Amino acid sequence: MHRWTDLAQVPAGFGPSVVTLGNFDGVHRGHRSVLARMVADARDADARAVVVTFSPHPAQVHHPQDAPPLLTGPEDRLELLEETGLDAVLQLPYSLEFARQTPEEFVRRYLVQGLNARTVVVGRDVRFGWGNAGDLSTMTELGREYGFGVEVIEDQAADPSLGRDVPVADTGTDGDTAADGGAVVDVGAVDDDVVRAEAAHLRQVAEPLHRRWSSTWVRELLADGRVADAADVLGRPHRMRGVVVHGDARGRELGYPTANLAPSSAGMVPADGVYAGWLRVTGGDAPQEQPAAHDRLPAAISVGTNPTFDGIERRVEAYVLDRTDLDLYDREVVVEFVTRIRPTLRFASVDELVATMDDDVVRVRAALGTGGAGGDPSDGAERDHW
Numbered sequence: 256m257h258r259w260t261d262l263a264q265v266p267a268g269f270g271p272s273v274v275t276l277g278n279f280d281g282v283h284r285g286h287r288s289v290l291a292r293m294v295a296d297a298r299d300a301d302a303r304a305v306v307v308t309f310s311p312h313p314a315q316v317h318h319p320q321d322a323p324p325l326l327t328g329p330e331d332r333l334e335l336l337e338e339t340g341l342d343a344v345l346q347l348p349y350s351l352e353f354a355r356q357t358p359e360e361f362v363r364r365y366l367v368q369g370l371n372a373r374t375v376v377v378g379r380d381v382r383f384g385w386g387n388a389g390d391l392s393t394m395t396e397l398g399r400e401y402g403f404g405v406e407v408i409e410d411q412a413a414d415p416s417l418g419r420d421v422p423v424a425d426t427g428t429d430g431d432t433a434a435d436g437g438a439v440v441d442v443g444a445v446d447d448d449v450v451r452a453e454a455a456h457l458r459q460v461a462e463p464l465h466r467r468w469s470s471t472w473v474r475e476l477l478a479d480g481r482v483a484d485a486a487d488v489l490g491r492p493h494r495m496r497g498v499v500v501h502g503d504a505r506g507r508e509l510g511y512p513t514a515n516l517a518p519s520s521a522g523m524v525p526a527d528g529v530y531a532g533w534l535r536v537t538g539g540d541a542p543q544e545q546p547a548a549h550d551r552l553p554a555a556i557s558v559g560t561n562p563t564f565d566g567i568e569r570r571v572e573a574y575v576l577d578r579t580d581l582d583l584y585d586r587e588v589v590v591e592f593v594t595r596i597r598p599t600l601r602f603a604s605v606d607e608l609v610a611t612m613d614d615d616v617v618r619v620r621a622a623l624g625t626g627g628a629g630g631d632p633s634d635g636a637e638r639d640h641w
Contacts, residue, residue, distance in 0.1 A: 257343035258333055262369040265345070270371025272342075273297040276307040276383070278470075281326035282335035284490040285468030289408055290339040293376050296406075302373050303342040307365060308332070309349040316349055326473055326489075328521025331496055331589075345370070358389030362397045372403045379407055480526035482592040492532065492591040495522035495571060499583040502572065511612055513557070513572035514583045516590065524571060525592055527559035527599040529615050531622035533591040534573045536583065552578070555612075555619040556590055559599035576616060576625065594622050 259265055273293055279286050290306070297304035310329045314322040327335065329346065336344050345365070347353065356364075361384055366372040375394060383389040391407065398405045466472055468488055476485040477493060486492045497520025502513065514534065534554040554573040561570070573590050575581055596618050602608040 256333075256337040256341050259343060259345045260348065262345075262365065265343075265369055268371075269369075270303060271300075271373040272303040272305045272370045273300065273374045273376065274305045274307060274366055274370055274372045275376035276381075277378075278312055279306065279308055279332060279336065280312065280470040281473050281489055282332060282339075283468050283470060283473060283488050287339055287490060288468075289376070290336070290341065292408075294340040296374070297342070300373065304340070305343045305345060305370055306336055306341055307345045307347065307370075308336075309347050311349055313349055313354070316351060316354070323471070323474055324523040325521070326470055326477075326493070326523050328496055331494060331521060335491075355385050358384030358393050359397060360384075361389075362394070363401065367401045367403070374404045374406055376406045376408060379409065474523060477523050477525040480528050480595045480598070482525055482530060483594045485525075486593070492593050493522070493525065494589050494591045495520050495524070496537070496587065496589045497521065497571075498585060498587050501584065502570065511574050511609075512579055512581070513574045514581070514588060516571045516573075516588070518568075518570075520571065524569070525558060526595075527569070528557075529596045529599070530556040530558065530592045530594065531596055531619040532556045532573070532593045533623075534575055535589040535591070537587045537589055552576075553619070553623045553625045554590070555596075555615055556592060557599075574616075576619065596622065 273296055275289065275293055277286075290304070294304040312322065312325060333344060333346065347365070366375060375398065377391065377394055379391055381389075381391055381394060384393075391405075395405050473485050473488050473493070476482070476488065482493055495516060497516040499514045500517045502515035532554050533551050534556075535551045552575045554575050556571065556573045558569070558571050560568060571590065573588075596615055600611070602611065
């Protein structure tokens with residue numbers, strides 16, 4: 256997939272293309288359904304499938320004090336978009352100066368002259384151009400003037416009883432434009448036992464709201480610590496990406512060394528608590544016996560302020576099960592949240608904390624379905640460390 260940040264990087268004569276625009280925060284199941292349909296349509300038309308997106312999120316520029324936390328940073332968003340089969344992503348730097356373009360200026364420069372758009376895919380509530388002056392009727396008029404078609408995507412919601420997506424009225428926006436929350440691919444009637452089981456679980460997530468797929472929904476679930484339910488909306492575990500930094504070394508003192516993510520890490524931090532999940536090293540040269548890039552390791556993940564030690568700073572730290580030899584400092588890692596084990600608690604003593612951490616590791620193993628060292632640590636067996 257081509258990754259461009261400026262029209263100058265687009266090859267001369269590129270296209271024709273099928274284009275959609277939006278923020279695609281989280282690249283959730285609604286986004287993926289829209290993009291799957293768009294990619295298929297582009298292949299049928301012998302055209303290129305292209306997403307136009309923005310960084311930073313427009314809300315961070317126009318209303319930084321009210322901007323929602325982002326589910327994914329730019330790198331993860333591009334990685335997830337690439338998985339959909341797109342030919343290219345044009346990620347444009349967003350600023351107040353950029354926002355001052357009229358709807359026609361934006362369409363003519365980027366969609367027509369830059370990408371040679373044959374079809375533009377938008378949501379019914381699309382807004383674009385200075386002051387959000389452009390809407391669906393504007394895009395349709397510009398399409399007639401510049402020779403491209405406009406395809407409208409209706410909002411979709413999870414239909415747990417059918418195991419597919421169905422159109423619904425919009426339940427509100429979350430700052431994503433165009434195809435946010437839309438889903439157009441009908442996976443069809445199914446009677447497979449696995450799909451029925453998934454549908455039953457989705458019913459518990461979606462009812463009684465019967466909501467459309469949306470980034471707002473994911474944020475609400477993460478704020479409640481419901482990472483497993485968030486994964487149902489995302490179609491994957493929620494992730495954070497960041498560089499491992501030095502902490503207080505208290506975990507090592509307790510027998511549980513952790514990898515502390517830098518405060519600047521990308522991805523929304525879920526509610527405080529202990530989670531089962533995975534840690535993946537994404538890059539950097541690995542010394543011998545250290546995890547190589549893209550190794551996926553089972554982990555117990557702690558989010559919170561360490562109240563037992565009167566901590567103030569909120570941190571995300573991960574203990575990789577059965578590994579006390581890791582040196583991940585200054586390496587970039589991705590942490591994936593699978594399920595919440597328990598909330599963050601204040602303990603009366605360090606011994607009580609360590610005993611609970613021992614139990615946390617057992618529960619994490621069960622949640623992830625991983626094996627590992629067993630036995631009672633007090634009987635001389637090598638104990639897990641977090």
